[in-house]
Amino acid sequence: MKKTFAALAVAALFATAASAATFKAGTYTASAPGIHGPVTVEVTFTADKLSAVKVVKQTETPGIGTLAVDQLPQKIVDAQSPKVDGVSGATITSDAIRKAVADCVKQAGADPEALVPVVLKKVAKNEDLATDVVIVGGGGAGMSATIRSRMNGLNVILVEKMPFIGGAASISGGQVVAQGSKLQKAFGSKDDSVDSMVQDFLKNGAGKNDLSKLTLYAKNVGPTIDWLNEKVGVKFIPNDLPYLAEYSHRRALEFQGGAGTMAQHLREVIAQNGAKVFYNTRVEDLIVEDGKVTGVKAVDLNSGTTYTIKAKKTLLTTGGYGNNKSLLTPEMQKVLYYGPVSSTGDGLQMAEKLGVKTQLLQYGKRYPNGIEVAPGKAKSTIYANVGAFDQAGILVNVNGVRFVNEKASNRHILEPMLKNPNGQAYVFMDQKSWEGFYKRLPETGVSHEDADKYLANGGKTPPLFVKADTIEGVAKLAGINAENLKATVAKYNGFVKAKKDADFDRPVQYMKAEISAEGPYYIVEQKPRFATTMGGVCTDDKLNLVKKDGSVIPNLYGAGEIVGGVMGDDSPAGANVGWALTSGRVAADSIAEAIKAGK
Numbered sequence: 098m099k100k101t102f103a104a105l106a107v108a109a110l111f112a113t114a115a116s117a118a119t120f121k122a123g124t125y126t127a128s129a130p131g132i133h134g135p136v137t138v139e140v141t142f143t144a145d146k147l148s149a150v151k152v153v154k155q156t157e158t159p160g161i162g163t164l165a166v167d168q169l170p171q172k173i174v175d176a177q178s179p180k181v182d183g184v185s186g187a188t189i190t191s192d193a194i195r196k197a198v199a200d201c202v203k204q205a206g207a208d209p210e211a212l213v214p215v216v217l218k219k220v221a222k223n224e225d226l227a228t229d230v231v232i233v234g235g236g237g238a239g240m241s242a243t244i245r246s247r248m249n250g251l252n253v254i255l256v257e258k259m260p261f262i263g264g265a266a267s268i269s270g271g272q273v274v275a276q277g278s279k280l281q282k283a284f285g286s287k288d289d290s291v292d293s294m295v296q297d298f299l300k301n302g303a304g305k306n307d308l309s310k311l312t313l314y315a316k317n318v319g320p321t322i323d324w325l326n327e328k329v330g331v332k333f334i335p336n337d338l339p340y341l342a343e344y345s346h347r348r349a350l351e352f353q354g355g356a357g358t359m360a361q362h363l364r365e366v367i368a369q370n371g372a373k374v375f376y377n378t379r380v381e382d383l384i385v386e387d388g389k390v391t392g393v394k395a396v397d398l399n400s401g402t403t404y405t406i407k408a409k410k411t412l413l414t415t416g417g418y419g420n421n422k423s424l425l426t427p428e429m430q431k432v433l434y435y436g437p438v439s440s441t442g443d444g445l446q447m448a449e450k451l452g453v454k455t456q457l458l459q460y461g462k463r464y465p466n467g468i469e470v471a472p473g474k475a476k477s478t479i480y481a482n483v484g485a486f487d488q489a490g491i492l493v494n495v496n497g498v499r500f501v502n503e504k505a506s507n508r509h510i511l512e513p514m515l516k517n518p519n520g521q522a523y524v525f526m527d528q529k530s531w532e533g534f535y536k537r538l539p540e541t542g543v544s545h546e547d548a549d550k551y552l553a554n555g556g557k558t559p560p561l562f563v564k565a566d567t568i569e570g571v572a573k574l575a576g577i578n579a580e581n582l583k584a585t586v587a588k589y590n591g592f593v594k595a596k597k598d599a600d601f602d603r604p605v606q607y608m609k610a611e612i613s614a615e616g617p618y619y620i621v622e623q624k625p626r627f628a629t630t631m632g633g634v635c636t637d638d639k640l641n642l643v644k645k646d647g648s649v650i651p652n653l654y655g656a657g658e659i660v661g662g663v664m665g666d667d668s669p670a671g672a673n674v675g676w677a678l679t680s681g682r683v684a685a686d687s688i689a690e691a692i693k694a695g696k
Contacts, residue, residue, distance in 0.1 A: 118212055119145055120205040127200035129193040130546045131157050133539055136193035138170075140201035147177050147212075150198060155190075159361040161268075162190035164261050169194045178212035185377075186259045186438055221401030228254045228373070230688055231393055231408040233380045233444060236264020237674050238657025239414035240363040241321075241681030243372050244329060249689035253372040254406055256395050258379040259439050262367070264416055265628060265658065266674045267360030268437065268542070270479060272339065274675035275350040277319025280326060284338050289346040291315040298672070301343050301508060302631075302665015305457060310663045313638055313683065314676055321679040322350065329366060331359055342506035343669035355540065356674065378404065383411065383447050389651040390451075410652050410688045413642075414681060417630035417658040418442025419461060426459045429627065433467050433475035436628025444659045448634050451653070454645045458632035460666040462673070465511040465522065467626025468543070468551075468560035475626035477541040479507075482524060482623075484533030489610040490526045491589055492623070495519050497572060497581030499589065502601035508667050511625065522623040523561075523575060525582065527613035534621070552619075561622035568618055575620040586612050629673050633661030639687040640680060654688060656680035 120142035128135040137154035140147065150170035157163050165187040172181045179198040183191025199209035230246055232239050235257035246253045255262070275281045276294045294315040299306055325331040331352065338347035352359040367374060375395065382394040384407070392407040418424040419434055421441040449455070466482050467475035482490070486503045492510070494500050494517040501513050501522075514522045526534055538548055551562035556574050563574035568586060572579035590611040592598045598608060634655050635643045642650045657677040664672060 118207045120147070120202075120207055123205065125201040125204040126153070127197040127204070128154075129196035129200070130189075130544060131155060131193040132162055132189040132542055133157055133544055134546065136166075136190060136197060138194060138197040138201065140198055140205075142205045147174060147202070150174055152194065157187075157190045158267075158357050160261050160263055160357070160364050162187050165190040165194060168260070173198055176214035176216075178214040179209055180212065180214050184260050186261060188438075219400050221403065223403045223405070225405045225407070226254065227407045228252045229408065229692060230254075230410045230412060230685075231256065231406050232412045232414055233393060234264065234413065234415035234657070234659075235259070235262030235374070236414060236416050236657060237266025237360075237677030238681035238684070239264070239412075240266070240360070240367060241325075241678045242412055242414060242656055242685040243367055244363065244370060245324075245682045245685035246688065247370040247372055248328070249685060251689060251692065254408070255367070255372055255374045256378050256380050256393065256404075256406070257374065257376055258398065258443070260376050262364055262374065262376075263360040264439065265437050266677050267357055269356040269674045270541070270670065271352050271355040271359075272341075272349040272671035272674075273322070273352065273678070274318050274348055274669075274671045275322045275333075276315060276346075276348045278322035278326075278350075279319075280322060280333055280350055281319070281338065281348060284336050284347075284350075286338050286347040289348050293345055294318075294348065297344050298664065298669065301506070301669045302667055305460075305662075305665035307456065307635070307662030309638055310636070310660065314663055314679055317683050318675050318679045321675075321682050324682065325678065329363070331362055341670045342504065342509070349671035375404070380415075380443065380447070383451065383653070385451065390653040408652075409692055410654060412654045412656060412684055412688065413444035413448065413634075413659055414655070414657045414677075414684075415442075415444030415659050416440045417628075417633070418445055419628055419630050424458070425461070429459075429461050432461070432463055433469055433473060433624055433626040434628065435467060435475035435477060435626045440628070440630070440658075444655070445633060448642055448650075448653070448655070448659075451642075451650055452644045452646075453650065454635040454643050454647075456632055456635055456662045457666065458630075458661065460631035461627040462629040462631060462664070462668045463511055463625050463627045464507050465514045465623060465625060466507075467624045468562075468622055469624055470547075470560055475624065476543050477626065478524070478534075478538065478543065478621065478623070480540040481534045481538045481543070484535075484537040485524055485526050485530045486607055488526075488530035488533045489593075489612045490524055490530040490534065491585070491612070492522050493525050493577065493582060493585060494522055495577055497578035497583075497585055499585055499600060502598065502603045504604055504607050505601075506669070514623070515625065520625070523577060524619075524621045524623060525571075525586075525612075526619045526621075528617055529610065529613070531617075531619045534619075559622070561620070564617050564619050566616040566618075568616075571616075571618040571620050575622075577620065629658060629668060631661065631664050631666055631668065633659045635662070636660055639691075640684040641687070654684045656684040
């Protein structure tokens with residue numbers, strides 16, 4: 098009787114909440130800014146109910162932002178309120194949908210703040226599962242390993258705490274190391290080698306690299322790219338090997354459609370290949386029996402269902418720890434973070450409980466081209482900068498003086514930038530340079546709507562985007578020395594005429610235009626940012642995790658960012674996603690070999 102009465106009381110409470118508002122019946126439309134442009138919703142009301150929500154226009158990231166598009170409308174209808182939890186990892190899209198629905202509620206004559214969400218209680222369960230391999234984390238390494246393991250004939254369970262798979266690889270710059278691949282040779286770079294790649298990485302990583310893992314990477318990345326292209330169906334831009342300052346050879350390909358398209362293709366392959374994928378499910382513990390890892394304990398973050406997954410082999414592909422400040426050094430805690438919210442070091446911490454050896458945990462890959470879009474949070478302008486530097490854009494410090502070759506590697510821009518008076522830099526642009534910059538902003542998640550909003554704000558709050566008709570005017574808005582900036586512009590234009598950058602050796606092919614004598618002019622801030630951590634667990638060359646005493650942890654493997662040391666203290670362009678995809682494949686093959694041998 099008590100249970101029945103409680104259920105009726107709850108139902109009555111829900112009915113009261115749902116009937117508290119009255120609406121002007123009809124269908125209303127509203128938009129709000131998403132990550133790549135406006136998200137438009139259409140909401141239908143009866144006199145006493147929010148009856149339907151549809152997203153009728155959007156350009157959000159496939160497999161990430163589109164999950165919010167797919168899932169949030171029904172959640173809002175079920176709750177009878179826009180005040181529902183968003184889709185984790187798709188915060189901007191979720192906010193856009195909720196704001197647009199709230200706008201429609203107002204149009205229908207009600208107060209969205211007064212709509213109390215209906216909450217339905219869920220009953221948790223316990224389930225026992227068994228498989229050949231359980232893969233923890235669905236980023237680039239996890240997706241690669243899942244696909245390869247299924248091709249190797251193994252049963253796979255992939256467990257991902259986010260509502261989607263893709264991880265950092267899906268929001269990377271879209272370039273990938275391809276040394277030794279058939280495509281690299283076909284596109285014209287025929288004299289690259291394992292040794293050349295190793296030497297370039299050692300130079301870029303200050304010699305701190307784990308040489309055995311780096312060599313493993315260099316030997317296997319080419320075959321991995323060929324496998325992805327020929328067997329998995331990943332497409333690359335034809336005849337495109339971009340110039341990258343970190344490399345002595347042109348060895349990076351670009352994914353056709355960018356990293357998001359690549360990740361979406363891998364999602365579709367996994368959806369069709371028979372792997373079991375658990376979303377919104379967090380692995381909380383490794384199961385250890387007689388000193389051997391025999392699976393994982395996991396919990397569904399929505400339903401509360403607990404899973405005990407027994408597996409012959411367990412592969413940790415949980416990514417890095419950049420979004421967990423407790424695992425960062427004080428220096429790295431000060432750097433703007435722009436990576437996935439999921440990078441909280443879960444796998445690292447589970448492995449540390451088993452005594453795993455770690456290395457280089459103090460290092461993170463810092464980039465010199467971030468804008469501060471929220472306190473402590475960054476977005477990238479890396480490709481927008483390329484658009485500016487292809488015209489007449491230059492980098493200056495707060496004193497209005499150039500300090501670096503704008504086409505240098507990220508590391509060689511970052512190091513002198515950190516020595517600037519305020520530890521940052523500024524992109525200075527004339528109109529054509531701004532147009533090149535503006536065109537490419539959406540490639541790294543800064544929408545044109547955002548840029549317009551930042552400009553309209555005039556530098557009053559971060560991020561600093563300012564515009565003025567004169568050099569003096571724009572310098573004043575940015576807080577930069579105007580006289581020095583004018584002199585810097587004149588000096589740079591002299592270098593363009595002479596076809597020689599006498600100060601910093603900017604390549605002449607990127608000095609085709611003088612900075613215009615007529616405004617408007619633009620300045621955009623540049624602050625250090627990071628997403629990728631360089632340190633992590635140690636493994637043998639089979640990617641079996643290794644303890645501090647040198648022994649392996651039986652049945653436990655690692656791949657991707659969780660494996661530390663490959664890059665040294667800094668990673669070159671296209672290297673992190675290349676390592677994720679390569680190590681995922683290598684780990685999957687090692688696991689298949691061990692299972693076949695009965696080990």
